[in-house]
Amino acid sequence: MLTETDIDLKPRHIAIIMDGNNRYGKQHELGKGEGHIKGKDALDPVVEYCREVGIEVLTVFAFSSENWQRPPSEVALLMHLLSVTISEQLPRMQKYQIQLRFIGDRSQLSDDLQAQMADAEAQTAHYDAMRLVIAISYGGQWDIAHAAKQLAAQVQTGQLAVEEITKEKLGAYVQLADEPAVDMLIRTGGEYRLSNFLLWQSAYAELFFTQTLWPNFSAEELDGMLKEFSQRQRRFGKTSEQVASTTTN
Template identity: 80%
Template sequence: MTMSDTLVPALLPRHIAVIMDGNNRYGKINQLGKGQGHIAGKDALDPIVEYCVSTGIEVLTVFAFSSENWLRPPSEVALLMHLLSLTINEQMPRMIKYRIRLRFIGDRRQLSDDLQLLMADAEQKTADFEAMTLVIAISYGGKWDIAHAAKQLAEQVQAGHLSVEDINKEQLGKYVQLADAPEVDMLIRTGGEYRLSNFLLWQSAYAELFFTPTLWPDFNVDELAAMLEEFAQRQRRFGKTSEQVTAVQQIS
């Protein structure tokens, strides 16, 4: 019996988000050529995606390129953009094989026309797949996401479709990225850092946080399975007391 066989579906997260950190350090530690750490990180995603599908995870969102990553050296940015294109092309057969929907979130205006077309084509071709949704965050930032949603709300008010009094967290939540997906239940950061780095700030309000020193290219299915086991043991109270949560569980 494998560890995945012991997982109880009802106790699994519906939505897992991953900050894939540590690619550069992996390359330096292993004395790889320039950019090879990022290539190793790209390859590490495949078994994680397949495991999430087989386990019954509904949504997997990965942080591929942040809005702050534009500040990195131009040569590294160019490499990352190239790897993103490769990732999309390489993922498509896997998306079709496993019936995975591919989506992208982030500010696409800074991306090349070719990359934008590639993303749109991948989304269109996989739009009807329902086994799982793989979301790749590119040129994404949580603060941008919330500001963008606020701007859309303001436009609704300006057009007379909404009044200022109508604005609340539910209305704002309709305009953030992934508004139609479950909120993040489990957020993982690899690489030994203990911060969210502006990732899915709204969507992760009640996410269970998992931090590991493992560099992303070394992160594997066994470590993810162990985290899922721990997730199943955590009591998620959402502001309630332990007694209230226990009482509801006993009734259900």
């Protein structure tokens, strides 16, 4: 397993699409919703590993804006599990000095869940070992549209001219604008798509896809991905020669 000083190139921000809970449940002939419960339990060792190796931010996709279209019984179960997850994570955040944050459209969530989220954020706001971000009722397109509305309002009131709009100004209003951009985006479950997750923030993320269903995903597999990440050349539009020159200077 890696340690904090084992690799030269390490992501500051990892994002994970935790896919495959339902398929795991079916494969193991579990009761309805049991796959999601197994998926909830898989998060803890991954969080602990990220803290151990010095990852600054871990963002996980718990419930998308599109997930509201699922059967009401499954939505209700997922909302319950989110509440349970927050309750279970809070003492762990306190133990490991991890800040807990949430992103997404909270207006669709129950008042109780919104209050629970706000309380967890307030209680952990001063921790600085790592940030764990849980995306709930989140969609990348919603995020960008929401940011655009902020700029449109400024244009409407005369605070901002249309020609003054830049990607930097728009980027200042997307979720997690105060965090490093996503360096490494992982999707479990064998699917090869982003599913509307952190579209703006992941513009230059290194993508990793695995057939492993989320409940089976382990710190050991993440460790292997980090080793591969450290071998990739991140050019950000430059040539390989330019990157090599910058690295050696």
